[in-house]
Amino acid sequence: MQPLSLPQDQELDLIQQVRRGRRDAFRPLVERYWSRVQCLLRRMGRTGDGNEDLCQEVFLRAFDRLETYDLTRPFGPWLMKIAWNLTCEAIRREGRRVSFQPLEDDLFPDRQPEPADQAVDRVTFEECLARLPIGARVLFLLRHGMHLSYDEMALVLDEPIGSVKGQLFRIRGQLKRYLQSAAPEQVQEEAHEP
Amino acid sequence: MTAHTATCREQPDIQGYLDNQLTLPERLRFERHVKDCRTCNRALDEYRRLFAGLDDVCSPTSADDPSAGRIDQVMKRLPTTRPPVSVAEEPRTVPFWQLWFRPFAIGVALCVTIAGWVLTSRFRPAGPAPDAGIHQATHQMPMASPYAYSFLPVPGKPGSIEKSDGGTVSPQGTLEPGAAYRLPAAGTLFVSFAGTNRLEFTRGAQFSAVASGVTLLSGQVLCDLQPQASGFTITTPAGSIAVRGTRFTVEVTVRGTEVRLDRGVVELQTSRHRERLSTAGTRLLTPEGAIITPVSQPATGGAGTTEPTSPANLPVPQDPANTAGNLNQGF
Numbered sequence: 001m002q003p004l005s006l007p008q009d010q011e012l013d014l015i016q017q018v019r020r021g022r023r024d025a026f027r028p029l030v031e032r033y034w035s036r037v038q039c040l041l042r043r044m045g046r047t048g049d050g051n052e053d054l055c056q057e058v059f060l061r062a063f064d065r066l067e068t069y070d071l072t073r074p075f076g077p078w079l080m081k082i083a084w085n086l087t088c089e090a091i092r093r094e095g096r097r098v099s100f101q102p103l104e105d106d107l108f109p110d111r112q113p114e115p116a117d118q119a120v121d122r123v124t125f126e127e128c129l130a131r132l133p134i135g136a137r138v139l140f141l142l143r144h145g146m147h148l149s150y151d152e153m154a155l156v157l158d159e160p161i162g163s164v165k166g167q168l169f170r171i172r173g174q175l176k177r178y179l180q181s182a183a184p185e186q187v188q189e190e191a192h193e194p
Numbered sequence: 195m196t197a198h199t200a201t202c203r204e205q206p207d208i209q210g211y212l213d214n215q216l217t218l219p220e221r222l223r224f225e226r227h228v229k230d231c232r233t234c235n236r237a238l239d240e241y242r243r244l245f246a247g248l249d250d251v252c253s254p255t256s257a258d259d260p261s262a263g264r265i266d267q268v269m270k271r272l273p274t275t276r277p278p279v280s281v282a283e284e285p286r287t288v289p290f291w292q293l294w295f296r297p298f299a300i301g302v303a304l305c306v307t308i309a310g311w312v313l314t315s316r317f318r319p320a321g322p323a324p325d326a327g328i329h330q331a332t333h334q335m336p337m338a339s340p341y342a343y344s345f346l347p348v349p350g351k352p353g354s355i356e357k358s359d360g361g362t363v364s365p366q367g368t369l370e371p372g373a374a375y376r377l378p379a380a381g382t383l384f385v386s387f388a389g390t391n392r393l394e395f396t397r398g399a400q401f402s403a404v405a406s407g408v409t410l411l412s413g414q415v416l417c418d419l420q421p422q423a424s425g426f427t428i429t430t431p432a433g434s435i436a437v438r439g440t441r442f443t444v445e446v447t448v449r450g451t452e453v454r455l456d457r458g459v460v461e462l463q464t465s466r467h468r469e470r471l472s473t474a475g476t477r478l479l480t481p482e483g484a485i486i487t488p489v490s491q492p493a494t495g496g497a498g499t500t501e502p503t504s505p506a507n508l509p510v511p512q513d514p515a516n517t518a519g520n521l522n523q524g525f
Contacts, residue, residue, distance in 0.1 A: 009405065011425075023272050030265050039254035052264055059268050125251040143213075144245070145252030145456070147421030147438055150215070169209050176244050 009073050012065065018066055030059050037083045040141050044087050044134055054090060058083045061065055077152040082140065090135065126177055139168050202233045208241050212347055212457065214390055214420050242474070245457055253459060268340045340387040342370040343379075353378025358402075374402040377413065391419045391426075397445070414445040419458075433464035433479040450487065451479040 011032075017025035038055045061082050069078050091097070129137060142148045142156060150168075152162040206224050209465070210216050216224060228234050344366045345355055355363040359373035369385065376398065377383055383395040385507055395401060400415025407427035408415065418441045418471065419426060428435040428444050432451040440458020444451060453462060459472045466483035478488045 023269070023274070026272060027265065027269055030268050031355075034260045034265065035254035035258040038258040038260070038509075042258060043252070052261060054270050056264070056271070060271055063272050122247070122251060125247045129248075129251055141252050142249055143252075144248040145254070149421055152211075172241075172244065172248075173210060175248075176240060179244065180240075 012071060015066065015069065015071065015075065018063070026059075026063055029075070033079055034059075036076070036146055039145055040080065040083050040138070041087060042127065043137060043141050043145075044091075054086060055083075058086055062088065074152070075111065076146065077156055079149055080146060080148070081156045084138065096134075124179070128178065132171065136167065136171055139164065140173070143168060195239075202231055202237075204231070204234070206234055208234070208238055211238075212241055214246050214418070217390070218386075242457060246473045247457055249457070252415050253470075339368040339371050340405060341371070341385050342387065343367060343369055343383055343385045346382045346384065347378070348380040351378075352378040353381060355383065371404050373401060374400065376400045389420060393417055410444060410446055410451075412446045414443060416443045416516050417441065430479070432481050433462060433483070433485070436463065449478060450481055453479065454478050459479040 011029065013030055014025045018029075032054065037058050038051060041051050041054050041058075058079070064078055067114075071074065091179070129140060132140070138157065139153065142153045147155065150161050150165050153159075154164045157164065204227060206227055207216065207220075210225050211221065228238055228462075291394060308430070345363075347353060347365075351470045355378070356376040357363050357370075363375065375383075377400075378393055381396070383399070385393040385395065387393075393408065394416040395412040395413060396416075399415060400411040401413070401415065402409050406425065407429060409429045411431065415428065417428065417437065419437050421438070426437045430444065430445075430446050430451040435442070435453055438459035438461065440460055441455045441456040442458070443456070443462055445454075452458065453471070454476045455471050455474055457474065459470065462469045462471060462477055462479060462485055464479050464483040464485060467485045469477065469485045476488055478486050480486065
C-alpha cells in the first residue's frame with residue numbers, strides 16, 4: 001500500500017536536491033507522504049475529488065515553501081502542519097470553525113450500547129472517531145495515525161504541549177469508559193471475580 | 195473491551211507508558227508495579243487494546259492511496275523555477291583551476307586509500323576463519339555510534355560478546371556501526387539510541403547495527419521504539435520489518451523470521467510479499483518469501499532467557515542503577 005519508508009538521511013538528501021533545483025527529487029517525498037496526508041484530510045471530513053485536490057495543494061505548498069523547512073527537524077510534522085493549516089482554511093471557507101476548547105464530560109451521551117457493540121470492532125472505533133470534534137479528532141490522527149510525539153503535535157497544532165497531552169489523555173479515558181459500557185457482560189463478569 | 199472495577203492507589207501513568215514518554219527508571223518502576231498489581235495489569239491490557247484499535251483506525255488505508263496519475267499531476271504542477279536559495283547555499287563561481295584541482299585531489303586520495311587497503315590486507319596476520327554469518331551482516335561504517343549498550347549476563351552462565359574483528363567487547367559501551375556482534379546463548383544486551391528508543395537482544399543474537407537499522411541473522415530482538423524512529427528497519431534473512439513507532443519482537447529461527455507485534459505499526463517485507471501489521475499479533479516471514487500467521491506459538495526458552503512479550507516478564511537488570519548505568523542516561 002505505502003511505499004517503503006525512506007530513512008531520514010535519504011529524505012534530507014532529497015530535500016536538499018529539490019532545493020538545488022532537481023524537481024524530480026520531490027516525487028519520492030510525494031509518494032511517501034501522499035496516503036498520510038490524504039488520510040488526515042479524509043478523516044477531517046474531506047471526501048472525493050475535493051480531498052485529492054486539497055492533498056495536491058498540500059504538496060504544492062510544501063514545494064513552494066521548502067526553503068523555510070528546518071533541515072534539523074523531521075519532515076513529516078512540517079508537512080502535516082501545512083496539511084492542517086490548509087484543512088483549517090477550507091473548513092473556515094465553509095463557515096465552520098475549528099476549536100480546541102475543553103470538551104464535554106460525556107462525548108457520546110446519546111448513544112446507548114447495543115448488543116452488537118459487545119465485540120468492540122473497527123466499526124465502533126470508526127464511529128467514535130467520527131463523533132469527535134475536528135479539534136480533538138486531529139489529535140488522534142497525528143498521534144495514532146502519524147505517530148507524532150507530543151511536542152511534534154504541539155508544533156503542528158500551534159497549541160501548548162500540556163494542553164495537547166491533557167486533551168489526548170482525557171479523550172482516551174472517555175473513549176475507554178465508553179467502550180467498556182459497550183461490553184456490559186464482560187464488566188459484570190469481572191465484577192464477580194474473586 | 196473489558197473493565198477493571200477496583201482502583202489502585204499508585205495510579206501509574208499507563209498512557210504515558212504506552213506513549214513511550216517515561217524515562218527508563220520510570221518504565222522499570224511501572225513494569226515492576228504492573229507485574230504485581232492485578233488491577234493495573236488489567237488496565238494496561240485495556241489501554242493496549244484501545245491503542246491498537248486507535249492505531250488501526252487512524253492509520254492510512256488503501257482508500258488513501260493516490261488515484262491513477264495524481265502524483266504525475268502534482269509533479270507537472272510544480273513550478274519550474276524555485277524561489278531564490280539562501281545566501282549560505284547560493285552556488286558560487288568556482289575559479290577554472292579549482293574545477294580540475296578537486297577531481298585530481300579526490301583521485302589521489304582514492305589511490306592512496308586503495309593502496310593502503312591492499313597493503314594492510316596482504317600483511318594481516320593469518321588467523322582462524324571468521325564466522326561467515328557474522329561478516330555477512332557487516333556493511334556501512336558511519337563515524338559516530340548512536341548506540342549505547344549494556345550487557346547483562348545470566349548469573350552462573352558465563353559468556354561474552356564476540357565481535358567480527360575479533361576485538362574484545364566490554365560489558366558497557368557503544369556499538370560500532372557496521373560491525374557484527376554475536377551474543378552468548380544466555381544473557382541480554384540492552385541497547386539504547388536517539389532518546390528513549392531501546393532494543394534488547396537475547397538468545398545468542400547475531401547482528402549488526404547501522405544508523406538506519408539493524409540486521410539480525412539469528413536470535414531475538416525486542417524493539418521498543420518511539421514514533422520518531424519511523425524508518426528504522428530490522429532486516430533478517432527472510433525479510434525486513436520497517437518500523438512506524440512501535441513495540442514488537444523479532445526472532446530469527448530455522449522456520450523463518452517471527453514478528454510479534456505488541457503495539458504500533460510495522461511493515462513486513464519479503465522478497466514476494468508486503469504486509470502492514472497494525473494490530474497486536476504474530477506473523478512468520480518464511481525463507482520462501484511468504485508472510486503467514488503461525489498456527490501455534492513456537493516453543494521458546496533459550497538457556498537463561500525469559501520471554502519478553504509483556505512488561506510483566508521483561509528481562510530487566512536486577513539493579514539498573516548498578517548493572518545498566520549507561521542505559522539510565524541513554525533511555
